[in-house]
Amino acid sequence: MTESRPATSGTIAETTAWRPAAHFTARATWLNDPNGLVYHRGTYHLFFQNNPHGSSWGNISWGHATSTDLVNWTELPVAIPCTDEEMVFSGSAVVDHRNTAGFAADTETALVAVYTSATTAADGTGRQAQSLAYSVDDGATWSRYAGNPVLDIGSAEFRDPKVFWYGGDDGHWVMVVVEATEHRVVVYTSPDLKTWQRVSAFGPAHATGGVWECPDLFPLRVAGTQETRWVMIVSLNPGSFAGGSGTQYFVGDFDGVNFTPEHLTASDQLVDYDWLDYGRDYYAAVSFSDVPDGRRFMVGWASNWEYAGETPTSPWRSSMSLVREVDLVRSPDGRHRIRQRPVLPNDASRLDLPPGATAVASGGDSATDDGGAADDGGAAGVLVFSMRVDAGDSATFVLDGGADGEPADGEGLRITVDGNAGTISCDRTGAGDTGFHPAYASVDWAPLPPSDDDADVELRIVVDASVVEVYTGDGLVALTELVFPARPYRRLTRG
Incomplete structure (x- = not known):
């Protein structure tokens, strides 16, 4: 639950009844996509797109909240603030257990955030590239890497990196990131989070009525079996099943380089695709990294870009969805589908x-x-x-x-x-x-x-x-x- 806060006066008091208890909201500011979801030393870290200075989109930075149970959240100071040169768009965070990036001293473990630097050139053109920030005090404070950006293809539509380690000690880092207007998820690999090589791409596929955003790729257990499949998450705005923004998924295999879906259809009907949520208000869903025992938890943004900037709350605007634990089941039609079970407060x-x-x-x-x-x-x-x-x-x-x-x-x-x-x-x-x-x-x-x-x-x-x-x-x-x-x-x- 978001920490309780008393009503004060005016508009704040009028919208107190609309502030959720178990869906995280920022204290008094704008919130959108979840970012950097990671478990580290008994604590779940939720970073999020945040305007620290108001309740509308802008000044985008990484807000920060922590929890030990995925229900009760404590909002912390902004982790990675925007600057005059850069807004901090969506991305992910990892625990660099092997210190591949070299950010940690002998007695330290580094958390590394991989995020999209959104900049505006002198001629007014936008640019999106991937950058790093790191923390060696369990996420309390963050420093930008002096060598940023670490991946720049000269595009204004290249964003939302999700990074994970693939393989054992001889493995490598994998990044999935979108070329948004091309409806393509691109796979890069790296030994150290700093140097990246493009190795494959997935898409266009299924829903392409808007830009692709916020990809995720992870293994997921098939309930009741010893089988594991891989799931590719792709958010879409607009053009989702319910209208506006939404999140689709693909089930298949991943070999460290290539993702191969098990089911693609030539149908142009949105109902024939797989959607994480069919409602109007679930977007940019991504999963937590490093959760023990192979469990997989996801959270999305509970809003829709069609009207997110005008929802009638103040001084906060927007919340996260409930955290959902997910696995796969084989349905009677033979396809693997994601099953979602919300994490609920004990006092519900x-x-x-x-x-x-x-x-x-x-x-x-x-x-x-x-x-x-x-x-x-x-x-x-x-x-x-x-x-x-x-x-x-x-x-x-x-x-x-x-x-x-x-x-x-x-x-x-x-x-x-x-x-x-x-x-x-x-x-x-x-x-x-x-x-x-x-x-x-x-x-x-x-x-x-x-x-x-x-x-x-x-x-x-x-x-x-x-x-x-x-x-x-x-x-x-x-x-x-x-x-x-x-x-x-x-x-x-x-x-």
Whole structure:
């Protein structure tokens, strides 16, 4: 959870009820893509695109937060600030266990950030190149490498490096980075993080309606087997399944040089591709490096570039998604698909919704730093609703801010399972404040995951102030939606 902060006055007080508890938000500034996700000495580090000076995009630097449980986050001072010459765009961080870059002394271990330097030349043209910063005090302070940039191809659309070590002691560093307008993920290798050689490329493939961004490449276990496959993550803006920005993925093999997908289709239908999230508000998702026991955790930005700069919160703007643990399952149609399970706070209120019933979270205002109650409309913290729809049946659930026995007031998020069409949808056209941008009010849908014909549809809905995450098929399908209700959502009714 983001550390609790009391409401003060004016606009800040008005949007307190919309600040999530378990979805990380910056204290009082703008936030977008997650960066540099790494586990080191018992601590998860979350860096993120941040404007330290305001709640709109600009002055882009790397913000920094840490956690020991992936739920409770402490925001720290800006790690890598922008300068007059450079904004610090997205990238990744690694633990240089072998000291290949030579940044650490004998008793030290270096964390190395690989990020995109975004600069503007005297003639007004942009330039994007890859640079390094390093820390030898467990991420507390960072220094830029004097030899920056370490990879420059003279492009204005070359960004978002994700770096990892491949192989044992005789292995090498691998970087995946996008040539954004070419819809291409390029693979580079290096012995030392400083000198890089281009060795292969992947793409264009599947969705190419906007620029490609924020790639990731990692091995992932197939549940119930000893098998491991590789997953390539590619974000897209615009042109995603739900409209605007979104994140697709490919499953295949990687030999240290080449990524080979196991499934590509010639279809031009977005529904035929694999998407990490079918909602409007999940983008730039990447995974944590160096997590013990081979586990893989991911987090995305819970917003959409179509309207991210106009969401009605202040002084903070935007949050991360919940952290999700991922693995692979082989679905009945024979394809490997990513399964996502959110990491939830221990104090989340869990409510089951029997058929035809209503589930309502108990009241209680959110706490302020002094232990009192904030005047936020009675936010109920993180709620988790679980329910089941019979195979082949259809049902609509309404999530709203009403109390038990209170009539509906017409406002709410409507979630519909259509057994005949094999779809699930989220209708937020009546979900609170919808007028701040014409692209916001939407009805978003996803195909239900392949299953046995007689399998019931299980739903889990996580509600955290202004962010709702919907999971079905044991996490094979997810939809993330922003909402800005007049009253915090705490009731779920089956229509």
